[in-house]
Amino acid sequence: MQPLVLKGRPIVEGHCTAEALVSTKPISFLGGVDPADGKIVEKKHDLCGACMKDKILCFPHGHGSTVGSYVLYSLAKKGLAPKAIINETADPVVVVGAIIANVPMIDQVHINQIRTGDMVEVDACKGTAKILKRKED
């Protein structure tokens, strides 16, 4: 079977392969993510308790506080940041965080095609996400 390639828009360049962590809900990095361990702490969030470290973090878009950019920067400095970020719609707060934290990022991707646990290759220079291996049910 040919791997599924999703085409998006490059935002912060980089290339990596990792397991996907997928949310259907927007994320606020301030308040929604614990900068001490990279876990999502927002109650009622579908990823509450999950850790974003070394994952391809897929979510529709960011929301809330403009301090979120610095939270992403802190996570990167502690080695807790995601390997890459895939959004449906990039918002400036997440974009600036990804720029200063140097986290590869693409947007305009149909993230509902990706499932948590899938092995995904992100080429953020071309703006593509390739699903290499589906998580076995």
Place this chain on the structure above:
Amino acid sequence: MYLTREEERILDGECGWANQTCMKILVRLGELFNGRRLIPISTAHVSGISYKTLGDAPIEFLRALADANGKVKVKTTLNPQGLDPEYLAKRLPNNLCQKQLDILEQFERMGSTPSLTCTPYHLEKPDRGSHLAWAESSAVVYANSVLGAWTNREGGPSALAAAIVGKTPDYGMHRAANRQPSILVNIEAELQNETDFGALGIHLGKLLRDKVPAIQGLQKTSKDSLKQLSAAIATTGMANMFHCGTCPREKKMEEITVEDKDVRRAIDELSTAPSKKPDLVFIGCPHCSVDEMKQVAKLARGKKVKPGTEFWVCTSNHVREAAGDCVREIEKSGGHVLAGVCTVVSWTEKLGIQTIMTNSAKTAYYAPNLSKAETILSPMKECLKAALQG
């Protein structure tokens, strides 16, 4: 994106690392969001001031910018900090105070104005149609929607980058076409007080994503209620502005209706506390205006804060000075008027505060995660009843 020769020189590093880094952030944002060029800004407003939300790593980023002679080119105001030098500094561990001072020092080295408020428009109102680079999402929505100034919702670092370059890319809210409403919101709910407006914002923010709504029937709404709406709509969404006048009905627009039950549900969801007895009653998110200070003072007159309860009113130094009589009245009741501080970016959990009662939907949204507190969301009058006796 078109860059002048001067801008290209900055991008190439000829004006030092700080200017180059800031220019890189602006150019990248501009290219992503279809900016055509950089435009001069009148003022910048920077978020990410409290040590609680900033943390250690970004302090080094700020220090590196200041060390490399990064200097703001326009008036640059700052968001609130995590403690005030009088009341909270004496109750919180010294290392937190030191870190907080370190952050303020870096911003001072870069030439910013230590306004320490989330309502910089109470300090100096921007002109209608002026271009700004503001972070602090509540102020962004208020500036665009109520004051008629033009700003994107900047991330903390991009507002600082714009301040240091003195310009911002002309995308998003800096273009008239993007400020047109694309969705009509009919309000069938009865909005009785500032808390209802906050709850409306929480509800709408989730539905709107980045659409610009025209909200019907807000013409007679007070500025302070619109401030609550602005703060809340940005909390749950990406919204940058709303229209609150009569809406042009020329084109066919998507329509949604907000009913009473939507607003009540938002308030219920933001009231997590099992008991109705708060440890802290808090007014001032966003920071109180002079009008709000007067309302609080009037309700506090002749009363005393209940034993075992803290009562805080947060505002800017500027408003605190302008409302001296109100401050005395509130302090006489045993309340604390904290200037330059924001409760959710302070360390209330270190003071043993487990339940916060507030009239602010934004605070009620953030407090469970940022302050590890249960919340009670009620209008100002109810909050003061809970805080005071006599």
